[in-house]
Amino acid sequence: MRRPSVRNHFPRILCSLLLIGASAWASAPSAAPAARSTPADASATVLARVVPAPASVQAGGASYVIGSGTRIHVPGNSNEVRKIGDYLAAVLRPSTGYPVPVVADGGDRDGIVLKLGAAVSGAGSRTAAGAPGAGGGQVPRDTAVALGAEGYRLIVSGQSVTLGAEQAAGLFHGVQTLRQLLPAAVEKHSVQSGPWTVPGGTITDVPRYAYRGGMLDVSRHFFSVAQVERYIDQLALYKINQLHLHLSDDQGWRIAVDSWPRLAAYGGSTQVGGGPGGSYSKADYREIVRYAAGRYLTVVPEIDMPGHTNAALASYAELNCSGTAPPLYTGTQVGFSSLCVSKDVTYRFADEVLGELAALTPGPYLHIGGDEAHSTGHADYVTFMDKVQPIVTKYGKTVLAWHQLAGAHPVAGAVAQYWGTDGSEKEVADAAKAGLRLVLSPANRAYLDMKYTASTPLGLDWAGLVEVKDSYNWDPATFVKGAPASAVLGVEAPLWTETIVTSANIDYMAFPRLPGIAEIGWSPAATHQWDAYKVRLAAQGPRWTALGIGYYRSPQVPWPSD
Ligand code: TNX
DSSP states (O other): OOOOOOOOOOOOOOOOOOOOOGGGGTTOTTSOOOSSOOHHHHHHHHHTTOSSOOSEEEEOSOOEEEOTTOEEEOTTOOHHHHHHHHHHHHHHHHHHOOOOOEESOOSOOSEEEEEETHHHHSOOOOOTTOOOOTTTTOOOOOSOOOOTTTOEEEEEOSSEEEEEESSHHHHHHHHHHHHHHSOGGGGSSSOOOOOEEEOSEEEEEOOSOSEEEEEEETTTSOOOHHHHHHHHHHHHHTTOOEEEEEOEETTEEOBOOTTSTHHHHTTTSOOGGGOOOOOBOHHHHHHHHHHHHHTTOEEEEEEEESSSOHHHHHHOGGGSTTSOOOOOOOSOOOSOOOOOTTOHHHHHHHHHHHHHHHHHOOSSEEEEEOOOOTTSOHHHHHHHHHHHHHHHHHTTOEEEEEGGGGGSOOOTTOEEEEOOSSSOOHHHHHHHHTTOEEEEOOHHHHOTTBOSSTTOSSSBOTTOOOOHHHHHSOOTTTSSTTOOGGGEEEEEEEEOOSSOOSHHHHHHHHTTHHHHHHHHHHSOGGGOOHHHHHHHHHTTHHHHHHHTOOOOOOTTSOOOOO
16 A cells, blocks of 8 residues: 655644653552562552553552442432443442442442542542541542543542542543452453452542544444444543544445435445445434443544545545546555545535534544545645635534645644654644644554554554554654644544454454553553553453453463463
8 A cells, every 4th residue: 555645734732731740650550460469469469450550559558349238329419420330330230249239329438439520629538548537538639630621539448449530531431440450350241259359549540641542444344333332342441532433435435414315325335345334324323422422432523535535436426527426446445536626516515524424423523534645636635625624613623634634734723643654754743833733643553453463364564563562662742753742632543444344353453452552642651661561461351351352362461361
């Protein structure tokens, strides 16, 4: 495959990064599992195993054991927090066999307490060692750290597990951490023997980057709503907060558009290799959005333009400069298709498609593609982007596009998704200096469709072979040479599906690399260390097995036998 370079520039907004000082890091993930098994060591070991690595971990104090009397308390009984309580209960009930009721009262502190809002920053009284104090259950004011939109604090003592956050997303992320503090068998769907011990200590955690994405290409091969929801559940485990859906490409158009009905009906009728394809009705798409929102993920829909458009061009002859529709395409070449930049109908098409998609999408972004437009001349490419970006902003959305946008005129506030391999594209760095924000998806690091080794049965290798260590060892802040670190909004792991057909295929390519990209997006740079990470990652293996996720057992990772 030919991969093009980019040109050009533009304005800015800073992504505020909330970083806890490395000093707060205490005994955390860099501490490899201890060989001895005194209770304190055992606690430290378990607390130090979380992926993504939390910003601050203090092990110590009595452990909490989930038992038949454990309840999940939702003081204030807000609907949103109750849903998170129900989600946690749904994880705990099948494997523990306990009833784990979710109750509104906050008075009884013997159990798991989910606290939202003001109480979190209020006076607290538990020590890091978990000794109960006068304000039992309050989240202590033990650091000056603001938990913000997604942070949380988890305090485990002999009496209770108290999870506090300023926003519900933080509680949800804290629940993912709590899952990892329990034995892997907690993820199974039948009753297992405990004990269900949560080690004593305190975790205070906030993300490094606001945007932490996973992309699924549902165009090259179509994936059902249930398959997408399965992937959402996997993304949520690692605190990913954006689901980018690549909804259109040469091989298939996957979203119903009322004003252009043949896009889905005809353009969605096949896929790579000539299978039946498929598309989402608007109700299907709303269901994906709803399900994702319940896991604190925002859906980022992509309509790839002006290239990667054969499915649309085949559906409507008038979109072609020639006026003739090409046949549907089921191969894997890229760069041969283009919307007709000089025709007015092209912009009516873009307006109506993006308008309908904006109306269905509560999240802030519309991704307009813009990659590999090899059949669109540069001047035409710039013209097209000049006309289509304002359509996105007219519908109240933020422009997201592949990094070729940097070679056109990115509008104020736009975000470019970088997919190069060596960070040498000066146009991208210049545009970032001028204010373009970046989401980092370097293909030789973050592309989940790259083979791990030459013998990986699935995947492609145009960006190289990407073993687990390659995938983990990079820093978003410095990857694009000359781009200011402040321009980086976050990271994303794309999974292109030319060779990916089933959920088992998705599992195998995403695991174990996806958690590494999630960690790069979430954890403080100071925690980044392969030797410690591979031990933490290894501990995830039994969890994936318990969840039915079949992963690649990379020889780089010291997996336990499970
Ligand atoms: C490049 S990177 C593409 C996709 C392919 C992918 C395969 C980018 C924005 N486009 O069209 O599916 O490589 O790895």
